[in-house]
Amino acid sequence: xxxxxxxxxxxxxxxxxxxxxxxxxxxxxxxxxxxxxxxxxxxxxxxxxxxxxxxxxxxxxxxxxxxxxxxxxxxxxxxxxxxxxxxxxxxxxxxxxxxxxxxxxxxxxxxxxxxxxxxxxxxxxxxxxxxxxxxxxxxxxxxxxxxxxxxxxxxxxxxxxxxxxxxxxxxxxxxxxxxxxxxxx
Numbered sequence: 001x002x003x004x005x006x007x008x009x010x011x012x013x014x015x016x017x018x019x020x021x022x023x024x025x026x027x028x029x030x031x032x033x034x035x036x037x038x039x040x041x042x043x044x045x046x047x048x049x050x051x052x053x054x055x056x057x058x059x060x061x062x063x064x065x066x067x068x069x070x071x072x073x074x075x076x077x078x079x080x081x082x083x084x085x086x087x088x089x090x091x092x093x094x095x096x097x098x099x100x101x102x103x104x105x106x107x108x109x110x111x112x113x114x115x116x117x118x119x120x121x122x123x124x125x126x127x128x129x130x131x132x133x134x135x136x137x138x139x140x141x142x143x144x145x146x147x148x149x150x151x152x153x154x155x156x157x158x159x160x161x162x163x164x165x166x167x168x169x170x171x172x173x174x175x176x177x178x179x180x181x182x183x184x185x
Contacts, residue, residue: 023052023095024041024054025054025055026054026056026057028056028057028154030058030059030060030156033061033063033156033157033158034155036155037056038153039069039136039138039153039154040150040152041054041149041150042148042149042150043142043147044147045144045147046147047147048143048144050142051139051142052138052139052142053093053094053137053138054138054139055135055136055137056135056138056154057091057133057134058133058154059132059134060129060131060134060156062128062130062159063129063159064127064156065087065124065126065127065155065157066126066127066154066155067085067087067122067136067155068121068122068123068152068153069083069108069151069152070151070152071083071119071120071148071149073117073120073143073144073148074117074144075117076143076145077144077146078148079143079144079148080143080148080149080150082139083122083138083140084107084108084110084122084139084140085108085122085124085138085139085152086098086105086107086108086136087103087105087124087127087135087137089104089132090102090133090135091135093135094135094137105124107139108123109122111123124136128159136154138152
């Protein structure tokens with residue numbers, strides 16, 4: 001429910017905010033994990049026809065991340081085409097192929113709905129990340145005569161350390177030992 005609320009609020013912010021220019025770079029502040037970070041951008045009519053590459057940079061300890069980005073298109077009035085998202089290591093702004101070895105998730109899966117009033121959703125599936133700095137990049141073309149916008153949520157959760165599993169196994173072993181001991185007595 002929290003995820004839906006933050007997505008709706010971000011969408012409203014996107015639609016009501018002033019137009020932005022292409023290729024923005026935003027640093028997302030990651031707090032304690034797990035966390036959900038909202039990101040968005042909107043474009044004015046002057047941007048119509050231009051392609052954008054927006055970077056959302058974040059630094060995390062070991063964790064798992066996934067993302068959902070959406071745009072609502074109102075015929076030719078408001079909308080984006082070719083909306084995509086990808087994740088790579090580092091904070092370098094890249095508009096072509098990323099440096100070999102840095103791509104974590106290629107351009108995500110895009111789902112389009114009905115043609116007149118439509119929504120586009122791009123999903124980056126969950127993946128485990130090492131500690132470090134990453135860039136979530138959103139790409140698209142402004143197609144609406146009055147501009148367009150998108151909003152998304154980046155979910156980050158901790159990955160249990162190996163010591164946690166060791167303690168869990170030791171605890172289960174001790175419980176089994178105690179149960180067996182009580183059964184024998």
